[in-house]
Amino acid sequence: MPYAAKAKIEHEFETNHLNIWVTFRHAMDQSVKPPLALWLLLADDVPVDVVDSAWQDAWTLLLTSDTIALYPDRVTLEYNGPNSNLQTTWGKDWEPWGPILSTDIGRPLTYIHRGDPAAWDFMLANFTIDNAWHELDLSGIVPAKAKAVHLIVYTHNSILGQDVQFRHTSQVNEVNRAFCKTLVANLSNWFDIVQALDADRKIDYKVPPGGWVYIFVVVRGWWF
Numbered sequence: 001m002p003y004a005a006k007a008k009i010e011h012e013f014e015t016n017h018l019n020i021w022v023t024f025r026h027a028m029d030q031s032v033k034p035p036l037a038l039w040l041l042l043a044d045d046v047p048v049d050v051v052d053s054a055w056q057d058a059w060t061l062l063l064t065s066d067t068i069a070l071y072p073d074r075v076t077l078e079y080n081g082p083n084s085n086l087q088t089t090w091g092k093d094w095e096p097w098g099p100i101l102s103t104d105i106g107r108p109l110t111y112i113h114r115g116d117p118a119a120w121d122f123m124l125a126n127f128t129i130d131n132a133w134h135e136l137d138l139s140g141i142v143p144a145k146a147k148a149v150h151l152i153v154y155t156h157n158s159i160l161g162q163d164v165q166f167r168h169t170s171q172v173n174e175v176n177r178a179f180c181k182t183l184v185a186n187l188s189n190w191f192d193i194v195q196a197l198d199a200d201r202k203i204d205y206k207v208p209p210g211g212w213v214y215i216f217v218v219v220r221g222w223w224f
Contacts, residue, residue: 009077009102013145013224015110018043018065020050020077020102024094027058032085040080041065042099043072058089071145071224075102111150113221114141120154122217127164131208135169138219139201146197146222153191157182159211166205169198185211197222 008023020041039050043065052064063077076099079086086094121141128134142149153164163181171177180191195203207215 006097006100009100010105011075011102012105013071013107015112016067016069018048018068018075020063020065022061022063022077024059027089029087029089030055030058032087033061034081034083034086038080038083039063040078042076043068044074070143071107075104076100077102107224110224111221112224114219117218120216120218124212124215127205127207127215129207129209129212131206133204133206135202136205137202138197141219142197142201142222144201146201146224148194148196148223149203150220150222151193151195152218152220153180153193154216155180155182155189156187156213157211158186158213160185162208162211164205164207164215166193166195166203168196169202169204171204
């Protein structure tokens with residue numbers, strides 16, 4: 001295979017940037033690295049600067065992108081060479097290549113603290129209270145590709161045992177749910193829960209009628 005063969009490109013999104021692994025088909029000279037400006041990176045068709053590079057071994061170069069806000073759906077990498085600082089161990093410059101679609105290998109499990117919201121996200125008036133399951137849309141708060149959400153649920157009910165329940169939107173059974181049950185009537189009850197999200201960042205909830213003084217919910221954070 002000629003030294004100019006295209007490399008394999010893989011990436012992960014880590015909190016606010018991309019890690020991109022460039023794997024070459026021949027052993028490379030690890031004593032040199034090409035200028036960062038020669039790496040042309042696009043995230044969802046938007047140019048993103050490469051701000052660092054580091055050899056992992058003789059075949060793999062790790063690139064680090066500048067800050068990006070969201071987990072991209074599509075990443076491509078182009079090498080605008082040749083350059084004498086990217087060459088095989090026998091001194092051949094690696095030839096340029098056009099945009100290569102990168103393989104998304106996921107991301108480290110990461111918790112993102114939302115920050116310091118000034119108000120509750122949902123209140124009693126936002127819930128349908130009929131003891132049936134309904135969707136709660138969190139997409140205006142939680143970013144795309146989040147896997148789970150961290151909620152505070154604050155309730156007050158005059159009837160002992162009344163509860164607010166949450167579950168994944170795909171579920172139909174009555175076992176794997178989060179219960180926010182009124183443990184003491186006529187007093188405030190606080191709950192800290194984690195709930196898996198669907199791809200649209202929605203969850204299901206169910207609230208039976210009777211005795212509700214308030215229900216407040218705020219998103220504390222989420223996991224990718």
